[in-house]
Structure formats: C-alpha cells, structure tokens
Amino acid sequence: MKTRYFVSTILTSLSLVATGAVAQEGMVSTIVNAPLSATGTVLGARTGINVYLQSEAAQGAEFMDPAVVGYGIPAGGQMEISLEGGFERDWDVGISQASIMMVTGAPQQGLPGAKVGYEVSEGDDVNIFVIKPTGDDGLNADTLMSPAKGAAGDPIRQRGIKVLHIGFQQSAFLNSGAVGTVNVRILDSAGDVVSEGSGDLSMIPAPVPQVLPTNFPHAGRNHNWQRVKPGDVLGKTKGTVPIPLMLYGVAPSNDRDEMYAFKGPITGAGVLSTPELKAMGYDKPASMARYNGGLIVQDTDGDGTLDPSKDMIIGGVIASAPKGAKGQELKSMNKNGKPVLSVPTEKMAEKPGKRWGGAMMILQFTAGSLPGKYRPTLALLKDPANPDAGDGSAYTYTIVVE
Template sequence: MFKKTILVTTLAASLGACATLQQTTPGVLGVAPAPVTFDGHVAGQATDYVFVLVPDANPATPGLSMRAGETIRLIMPAAFKRNEQVEVKTDANTNMVFTKGWPQAGVKLAGQYAIGYDAQSNAMTVKALTDIGTDGANAPGIKVIHLRGRTFLNPGPGDYPVTLQHVKADGKLKAAWAGSIKVLEDAPMARLAPTNFHLPPGTNSDFQKAAPGASMPHYLGLLLWGEAGSSLNHVGIAPRDLNRFPRYTGGLLVQDVNGDKVLDPTVDKV
C-alpha cells in the first residue's frame, strides 16, 4: 500500500509538471510586414508589422478568445524605440488592432478592449474590457495583431526576437508565443499584398466558394507598389505564357500601359 501511494504521488507530480510545461511553452508567433505599407519592415522607418497568433485564416477555424480582465502583451525588442511623437490611445485602434485573419477585418475595439503601453518592458498591451468570444460579431475571433500608426521606429537591419503573452486577470500566464521580426536594409523593388479595401467593411474575399465555371461573388484585391513605394495601377492577371516566361507557372501580373483595357503581355508591362 505504501509503495502504491508513492507511485501515485510521483505520477501526479509528473503530470502536474507536464501540464505546467504545456501552458508556458511558447507557440510559434508568425511575423510579417503589414500589407498596407511598402516600407514598414525597413530599417529606420516606422514599424508596421502583423503578428499571427492563429495561422489558419479560414473563417471556419476559431481564433483566440479573451475573458474580461485578461491582457495581451506584445513585448517588443529593446532595439525598437517608441516614437514619442505618437500618442498611444487607449480607446482607438490607431496604434494596434486585433483582426480576424483577413485584410481590413478588425475585431471591434469600442467597449471590448483598451490599448496601452508598458515602458518598463517596451510592451504594447491590450486589456479585455468584456469577454471577447469567437462567435457573433467577433467571429471567428482574434487571429492577428497589427502594430501600426508610427508607434515604434525600426532599428537597423537584422532579426530580432519578439514574444507575446496572454495573461489572465489574476496575472498568471495563460499562453505565450515567440517569433522573430526581420528588418530589411532597403525596401524591395516591388511588393504585392492582399487587400479588401475595394469591398464593404468586414467583407472577406478569401475562402470564397462557387460552383465550377461560376464567377466568385467578390473581386480579389491586391495592393501593388513599385520602386520607392510608387503605386502600380491598372494591373490585372493575364494567362500564363510559359514560352516567354517559363518561371511563372501561374497567371501573369500585367500592367495595361497603353490604356486599351486589354492585358497583352506582348505589348504591356509584365
């Protein structure tokens, strides 16, 4: 009986240790340049990144939920300096915003969460004022955090570790993520990013469904930049041309340079 008691006690202690380890082992935090700027990931420029908590953007996959009183802490590397010219507003999403996993789909801030900044840890904070679920108007929940608004300034080029914490109302750690922020020396020659600016607020052009041969209900939107952040307009997707462009096995991005509203890779800019 005595030996069994020791065995059960040891097993319980081991399981308890495993449970604690699972709760505090950081998940993978995806980090990418925000899709609405061309230089938010360039050295010396204003910081503009998205931090991905739930990588599956499918609206059928639930995101993160928060209980009232819980806090999300985005702990920025010390090399990222606060831009003191920009105020951190608690009741506006100009500095940071929760999104549902697709462009221009913010989780409503008003009445649900408040933004803050902790100078000691160089962390942006988001405190839930009420329960934020994964259904109803908030569906499918929090999947991405967008840090924006010239709130920070990027350091020199390199890779910088970043952590994010989900803290309970009692101060105990509920979950954590860890990732890396890549800062480039110069902006790329060109950049393409998805957008839903052309659609009504909250509309998602991703994950559309249609019968074979039928048109999708919403157009796909793309933001295109050229050198020095110049916008590339009148661009569409033309069929592939493997003879002239064997590297590109999908459609070709073609700019209608002559204005005839016909995408012709032989005369227009590919």
C-alpha cells in the same frame, strides 16, 4: 499555471501568408508587412507589420479559415505584445489604439476597441502594448466578430483574434536593427499565461513593390477562404466576391517619415492566366518558370490591354491545387472585351483610398474540377528590370472547393 507553449522562429518578410502548415508550436505563425504600409518591414523605416497568429490545432494559414475560431481574452485578463531586438520605440508616438488594431482573419476585418470592448495602454515595459477588455466577461472568442458592415454577409463569420496590426494609423516603433522580435502572450485574471508565442522578422534593406490583401471593396467582406463548387467563378457566382489586392510602388526615399507617408500606386496592372498566355502564343522566360499560374503585367503603352511581349511583366502567379485538378484559373476581370486593370484605390473605395492610397487590382478565380484547397500566390518582382533578382513581396489567397 496553465499550459504554456512557445516558439521562436526566423521568418521572411517577403511572403504574407504561409502556403502550407507551419511545423512549429506557439501562437505566432509569421510576421509580415502590414496591408496599409508600403515600407513596413524596411530597415530604417517606421514599423508597419501584421503578426499572424495560429493555434496548436490550426497551424499557419489554416488558422485563417473562418471555420476556425481565433483567440479571446479571459475576464480580468489581458493580452501583451512586446517589440524587442531591432524594433526601437519612437518616444514621439504614444502606445494607443491608433498604433495597434486587433483583427479577425485576413484580409483585415478590424476589431476596434470602442466597438468590441477593449482598451490599449503601455505596459510596465515601455515596449509593451497591453490590451485589456473593458467588460466583465472579457473578450469571448466565440462571439468576437468584426463590426465591418460587409462581415455580416460572410457565409461563415470570422471570430476571435487572428492578426495583430502594429503601426496602424500611426507607428510607435522604428525598424532600427536587422532582426526584430515580437512576443505575444495572453494572461488570465490571476496573471497566469494562457497562450504565448514569439517570432522574428528579418528587415529588408530597401523598399520593394508591394502586393497586399485588402477588404476595402464590398464593405469589408472577407474575400479570402471563399467556399465554392467546381467551376464556380468568384465575383460572378451568386454569393461570391472577386479577389481584390492593394498594390504599392517602390518608395523613392530612404527617409523614415517619407517612406511611412509613401502611398504611391501601381496602376494599369492585371493578370494574364496561363491559358490566356498560351492562347496568345507567349512563352514565359525561363527566369519566370515558377509562375505556373500566369503573369502580372502592367500596361505601359496605355492601350488598355495586356501583352507581355511589349508591356512590362512585374510579377506572376504561383498556383497550388489538388493533384489532378483541371480548369482552375486566376485572371483579371473583363469588361467590354478588355481586362479591368488596377486603378487608384479611391476610385473603388473613395474614403479609405484617400487615406491609404495605393492601387486596387480586382481578379476573378474559376474553381477547379476537384474538391480541396486552391492557393494562388501573387508575387511582385523585386525589380521588373532585373527578373533574376527574384520576388520582393507576395500574398496567398485560399479558395475551398467543396
């Protein structure tokens, strides 16, 4: 039998990407709410999760670096994903490609089976997804790339399996218990385990506002892990794209099917950077001191501008940068002297917007003065009316300055 490694770890559902290396072994890094679901980790809801993978050499968020190759499936082998514990099988929904998608990188550059060569079926245990390559050579990680049109424009192509999107177009599982466990393993043609890992997801008790990664704009380009020079601006410097995020509001119902169908947007939202706040003479409340990179504000008076003293603060930016770096800044893009605020997704990407709803917020990032990794985390308050309640969801982007 080949080398086996295993991990079981309690994971929070509120942060979509670890901001640093994860001190653990195994091929499962974290389990989070899926980008196309407003309630995927809520107790009592239909399951909509992303299982983020990692390797021994590239732990946590580092595994999402396009320079790192993800997993493949050996010729004659298969991948198995089982959902246990608090995950309950819904017998009205079958296990198929519609209920799971393999993804290379984050945001979600999909690897559809019909395009890259695999089939999805139910395992001997009814709670197991089985993914089998259809070709004689299996799925070679080095050549396994997304067919998304924009992916061809990425300076470094994402390769290999890095994320498992469970509850994709339909959900075959329910979040029925407080903690659900996902086990992942890859088998070779002899049935020996090549790689495996496991992670636990603690369900959240009620829906919260969601900030999620997306690659709907720019035909599926990878907006994460862009490589730039000091002073470059994502979305303005040639070859770069701005940072998009999907925003969902709070589902008003606790009914599982109504939660699953909910795609309500958060419109009129944008980011005021810390330099912009200082220029306005605005001092952040003590309860928001963690938002060292700026505030996420929703235009509630409809004037098309953002003013935290009168509009609603719905979250903030937690900035991480190389020590001593200066000049880095994440903020809303500007058009005709006003910030570009979030709008219903279909206004920026019509076809997926009609299917998945939500709102799209587009941001620009100015690279700092020193080389290294810059990681702005965008977090939404669990309840904007009660900032002391803390954050409800978050996502971290990585920008590499060279």
